[in-house]
Amino acid sequence: xxxxxxxxxxxxxxxxxxxxxxxxxxxNICEIGFPTQEASGEGIIIKNAHDHCLQxxxxxxDTIKLAKAVRNYNNDVGIILMGYMSNIFKYPIKNFVSDLxxxxxxxxxxxxxxxxxxxxxxxxxxxxxxxxxxxxxxAPTTKEERLKKLSNLFSGWVYSLNFxxxxxxxxxxxxxxxxxxxxxxTYTDLPVCSGFGIKTPGDAKKMTQTxxxxxxxxxxxxxxxxxxxxxxxxxxNVGNIIKTFVEELR
Amino acid sequence: xxxxxxxxxxKTGSDKDGYFGEYGGIAAGENLMNxxxxxxxxxxxxxxxxxxxxxxxxxxxxxxGRPSPIYFAERITNKIGGAKIYFKQEHLNHTGSHxxxxxxxxxxxxxxxxxxxIICESGAGQHWSAAAATAAKFGMPIVGVMGKxxxxxxxxxxxxxxxYGGKLKIVEGSLREAITAAIKExxxxxxxxxxxxxxxxxxxxxxxVRYAQSIIGKEMREQFMELEGKLPNEIIACAGAxxxxxxxxxxxxxxxxxxxxxxxAEETAALTNGTKGIQQGMVTKFLQSDDGSKSLGGSSLxxxxxxxxxxxxxxxxxxxxxxxxSTANDKELLETYKLVAQNEGIGISFEPAAAVTEALKxxxxxxxxxxxxxxxxxxxxxxxxxxxxLIGKDFE
Ligand SMILES: Cc1ncc(COP(=O)(O)O)c(C=O)c1O
Numbered sequence: 001x002x003x004x005x006x007x008x009x010x011x012x013x014x015x016x017x018x019x020x021x022x023x024x025x026x027x028n029i030c031e032i033g034f035p036t037q038e039a040s041g042e043g044i045i046i047k048n049a050h051d052h053c054l055q056x057x058x059x060x061x062d063t064i065k066l067a068k069a070v071r072n073y074n075n076d077v078g079i080i081l082m083g084y085m086s087n088i089f090k091y092p093i094k095n096f097v098s099d100l101x102x103x104x105x106x107x108x109x110x111x112x113x114x115x116x117x118x119x120x121x122x123x124x125x126x127x128x129x130x131x132x133x134x135x136x137x138x139a140p141t142t143k144e145e146r147l148k149k150l151s152n153l154f155s156g157w158v159y160s161l162n163f164x165x166x167x168x169x170x171x172x173x174x175x176x177x178x179x180x181x182x183x184x185x186t187y188t189d190l191p192v193c194s195g196f197g198i199k200t201p202g203d204a205k206k207m208t209q210t211x212x213x214x215x216x217x218x219x220x221x222x223x224x225x226x227x228x229x230x231x232x233x234x235x236x237n238v239g240n241i242i243k244t245f246v247e248e249l250r
Numbered sequence: 251x252x253x254x255x256x257x258x259x260x261k262t263g264s265d266k267d268g269y270f271g272e273y274g275g276i277a278a279g280e281n282l283m284n285x286x287x288x289x290x291x292x293x294x295x296x297x298x299x300x301x302x303x304x305x306x307x308x309x310x311x312x313x314x315g316r317p318s319p320i321y322f323a324e325r326i327t328n329k330i331g332g333a334k335i336y337f338k339q340e341h342l343n344h345t346g347s348h349x350x351x352x353x354x355x356x357x358x359x360x361x362x363x364x365x366x367x368i369i370c371e372s373g374a375g376q377h378w379s380a381a382a383a384t385a386a387k388f389g390m391p392i393v394g395v396m397g398k399x400x401x402x403x404x405x406x407x408x409x410x411x412x413x414y415g416g417k418l419k420i421v422e423g424s425l426r427e428a429i430t431a432a433i434k435e436x437x438x439x440x441x442x443x444x445x446x447x448x449x450x451x452x453x454x455x456x457x458x459v460r461y462a463q464s465i466i467g468k469e470m471r472e473q474f475m476e477l478e479g480k481l482p483n484e485i486i487a488c489a490g491a492x493x494x495x496x497x498x499x500x501x502x503x504x505x506x507x508x509x510x511x512x513x514x515a516e517e518t519a520a521l522t523n524g525t526k527g528i529q530q531g532m533v534t535k536f537l538q539s540d541d542g543s544k545s546l547g548g549s550s551l552x553x554x555x556x557x558x559x560x561x562x563x564x565x566x567x568x569x570x571x572x573x574x575x576s577t578a579n580d581k582e583l584l585e586t587y588k589l590v591a592q593n594e595g596i597g598i599s600f601e602p603a604a605a606v607t608e609a610l611k612x613x614x615x616x617x618x619x620x621x622x623x624x625x626x627x628x629x630x631x632x633x634x635x636x637x638x639x640l641i642g643k644d645f646e
Binding site for chain 2: 039
């Protein structure tokens, strides 16, 4: 199970507690999103969480710090930073990669950085040198010819998008997902994880029938956090929710 | 022209990766990549198709009313004392700005691609009303996205677009937010045609809009040769993201003796004050926080030039010294509007008032045979309420 968290949402300490409890509950990979204003791939739920953090001046630097704290807590969990090119470019790219390596994260995923973007090439080359994975996405709109090209660039695992659209906006169609995972797997031996539109433990269970190697849950966790920002038991409760997902995936 | 000159021509589109020098490119999500590839192929094929280009030319003439005339602003020229000031009268186009040339081109392209529905963004609503008119003309449903700040001040355009059958979605903010929201709509509906309003976002949009709008400069060349027997010494136009400016100067890019000056709103002058970054689908200059997480910039009366980024092609052209950049503030826009209305009987909108402001500054003291052409890219209707509220009493 892969869970997406918005870094420092609602604040650094609580966010760290939430991630710790999620690791205790059995999350395999933590995707830690760094907030940015544009967030062109995000639906209203994740966008609101980004805005909450931006108002509190959360930066990519804070996200790196959070990743370090998560690594200090657990040596085995996968840590992937997720976000947009804007912040990485300004960090700048070279320092971002060395910081990513120094906090012992596993890689990152950049929503708006196709391999056609020269700055993506720069990022990917530097990450490869440090044995970090730049996770690539495949969308339902990705044509076979492009998938073939992409498969040469896959690293770590493959993020398979269950629908074309922004996060949290639609539901996944099981048949479509099945076909897509099958198609991707003809081009790679790396794990293929299925994300977008997985809202409940029931959804996650259904996804296991598609042949995917993992599921990514984002909006529904972020939504729960958003609705319970001031609840002192928030980290524990998120852990419990994660547990219900993990149990369905066993 | 020598072959050497052609070899180093600036009159080219983006390179194979969609860059202009170090700016441009494609910073889009994976689910839009197929659309962008498809669009690039369709665009490249369309501009080699004589039938397509003839159709574009036909409607440019008979539906938009092109060519838009050039006009010698004689009374202003005499008042300033110096260079001859001309306007390229883009405000006389159907729907009142340079925008319909681009919407016509792209709706024809959408039709050629077999697209059935259109989505677009807009700042000042000039693109929105032009896009809705064009969509109506070709029987295509259209959805537009605009920011609340702009909707509150350009009501005329919203009413017009509604009458043409456009459906508008309103989001918080202004053009920046409208572009992001339109891209999200497009992600959700990849079968739509995304009709962008300016020279911004991912490749090939910058090339497509530039191609359509460069008709402005081509007309200017013919018109000046006919009327003055020579070309203008300076060409000035305003820029939000830069389509009317790019359209005005592209024709003359290999003629460095002609000065090309782009004028941004002082409050959102990305070319002058921005830093390189990657947002809104492209690498270019933005007004942004040091860490790239937030946009900066203030508010301008000119809704169409209140944009925190700039065309990547213009960022490149400025870096290599092929164009100059300047700014105009709200006070200047109002004064220039008034001067043009009272002396030439022409109501220009706030955006071209930025260009004319710069033209006035540069004309002063120049020789009498020096020609400055400012692109008057919009008519005042959308801004009348704001002007009346701010300086209506000046006219009483
Ligand atoms: C009248 C007018 N002029 C200029 C602009 C700026 O657009 P661009 O920079 O693409 O020329 C706009 C944009 O909405 C406009 O409405």
